[in-house]
Amino acid sequence: MISCTDFIPLYNEFFKFIDCRSGYDGVKRYWAAITEKGCNNPTNPNSLRSFLEREPGFWGAVHYWEHTLSEESSDVIKIYDLEKKTIAAHMRRCPSKGHLLDYPHITPYEHYCEHCWIYKPVLNMFGLDTVRDHSAVDKGECRSIVFEKGTEPDWEEAFRITPEKKIWDIRPSDNKYLHRDFHLSGDRCLAYCGEKYGDNGVDEFLRAFTKVYFGPMIAKIRTKGLSVLEEYLIREYEAEEAPEVLHTSLDEDGLTVTVDRSPVISYMRSLNQEPSKYYIEETRTVYAEIADETGYGFSLDYYHEDGGCRFRIFRRTF
Numbered sequence: 001m002i003s004c005t006d007f008i009p010l011y012n013e014f015f016k017f018i019d020c021r022s023g024y025d026g027v028k029r030y031w032a033a034i035t036e037k038g039c040n041n042p043t044n045p046n047s048l049r050s051f052l053e054r055e056p057g058f059w060g061a062v063h064y065w066e067h068t069l070s071e072e073s074s075d076v077i078k079i080y081d082l083e084k085k086t087i088a089a090h091m092r093r094c095p096s097k098g099h100l101l102d103y104p105h106i107t108p109y110e111h112y113c114e115h116c117w118i119y120k121p122v123l124n125m126f127g128l129d130t131v132r133d134h135s136a137v138d139k140g141e142c143r144s145i146v147f148e149k150g151t152e153p154d155w156e157e158a159f160r161i162t163p164e165k166k167i168w169d170i171r172p173s174d175n176k177y178l179h180r181d182f183h184l185s186g187d188r189c190l191a192y193c194g195e196k197y198g199d200n201g202v203d204e205f206l207r208a209f210t211k212v213y214f215g216p217m218i219a220k221i222r223t224k225g226l227s228v229l230e231e232y233l234i235r236e237y238e239a240e241e242a243p244e245v246l247h248t249s250l251d252e253d254g255l256t257v258t259v260d261r262s263p264v265i266s267y268m269r270s271l272n273q274e275p276s277k278y279y280i281e282e283t284r285t286v287y288a289e290i291a292d293e294t295g296y297g298f299s300l301d302y303y304h305e306d307g308g309c310r311f312r313i314f315r316r317t318f
Contacts, residue, residue, distance in 0.1 A: 001264055001307075002282045003236045007182035008099045009213045014189045015109040017205045021197065024111060030192055035118040037188055040125075043272045046181050048119055052126040058085045061128060061146050065089070066168060072096070073177035079159060080166040087146040088158035095177070098140035105215055113137040116144075124149065178241065183264045184271070190278035202278050203285055210289040221294045226255040226313060229290065233257060240264075254296065254314030257287075262307020275307075287311055 002010055018026045039048040051064035062080060065087075069076055075093040080086075100108040113134050120130050123146065131153065133143040147153045161167065194202045211218075220228045230248050237246040242263035249256040265275055284300050290313070291298035297316045303309040 001236070001240075001259075001262065002183075002186050002286065003240060004179050004182045005099070005177060005239065006213065006236075007186045008096050009103065009106055010186055010189060010209055011096075011115075012100055012106065012109050012112060013209045013212060014193070014205065015112060015115070017193070017208065018196075019109070027111065031115050031118050033192055034185070034188055035121050038185060039119055039122045044184070046271055048122045049125070052122070052128075056126055057128065058087070058148070060126070061087060061123065068179065068181070069095075070170065070175045071177075071179040071181075073172045073175045074170060075172050076170060078168040079161060080168065081158065081164075082166060083164070084151070084153075084158075085148050086153055086158045088153075089144045089146075090159065091140075091142045091144075093172075094137075094140045094142065095172075097137060101140050106213065113142065116142075178239070180240075180264075180267045181271075184268060184273055186282070187268070187276050187279050190281060191276035194276070194278050202281055206281055206285040207289045210286050211293065214286075214290060218290060218293045221290070226250060226296070229313070230255055237263075252315075254312055256310065256312045258310045260308055261304075262309075265307040279307075283309060283311065287313065 015027050015030075018030055022029070038044075041047040042049055042053070044050060046067070048061075048064050051067075052060040054060060055063060062078075065078070072095040074091065074095050075098075076089060076091045078090075079088040081088070094113075097108065097113055100106055100112065116132065123130055127149050128146055129149045130144060130146045133155075136142065143155075143159070145153045145155070145158050147158075190202055190206075193205050197205075217228060217232060227250060230250050233246060233248060234243070237243045240263050245260040245263060247258040247260075249258075265279070268275055280303055283303065288298040288300075295316065296313045299312050299314070301310040301312065
């Protein structure tokens with residue numbers, strides 16, 4: 001499992017992976033694909049399209065972003081003009097770009113924030129539009145306005161707070177960071193990678209991602225042993241609110257990890273979604289690479305349809 005919080009670096013590194021092979025145009029083609037399979041997915045009740053189908057127009061957009069940004073533990077103020085039907089948002093600290101800036105060993109992809117335009121085509125389908133100000137994204141800050149198509153929003157007026165407007169203002173401390181929909185997005189990364197670059201491309205990408213993102217943990221395992229990995233897994237499953245499915249056993253021979261069922265696959269299926277054939281690689285390839293980088297062996301004993309699995313990281317004997 002790649003956790004919700006691990007997804008943002010995965011996304012970032014996948015943009016770089018595509019750019020190295022297909023250029024920025026390739027990245028933009030990927031964003032177009034996730035617009036269609038993510039934001040515009042009519043089978044997922046949490047997609048932007050589904051929110052707008054349930055509540056067409058202004059209120060559907062309001063409730064979609066309130067749901068999403070609450071789960072992302074955002075630092076944002078939104079100003080709703082109920083008369084002009086505008087949603088002015090000032091993201092004071094983006095939970096996505098902001099996370100990347102907090103990692104000293106991660107370099108944000110140069111066009112990272114441009115992926116936020118993926119919502120525009122779906123908004124347009126439902127009579128809405130959006131404009132964005134990315135002049136401060138290097139600090140993890142941006143502004144945007146959602147408005148009715150055919151109107152021209154005035155930036156100064158949209159962000160002016162008056163008694164008639166409704167204000168939605170949240171801080172990171174107001175909500176726990178647990179946006180499980182990122183699991184769907186992460187799996188779509190791997191499915192797209194497999195479609196465009198094949199099985200070897202998925203393996204290459206995940207191993208490169210693991211070396212970069214888990215680099216500090218890998219360094220600790222080399223000096224302190226597998227207790228570092230065991231502690232990481234326990235923290236991640238607690239953060240995902242599923243500690244009961246994880247069982248670990250650490251001894252002098254290595255670490256055995258048993259997962260009764262995947263909380264991620266359970267969540268996907270609750271939204272009428274199925275994992276891709278590459279979802280297993282979030283376990284098999286990622287932990288095999290961690291083992292390789294730290295001088296241990298790796299074996300996946302089993303992996304069930306519901307994500308239940310057991311794997312071992314063990315001392316090699318030569």
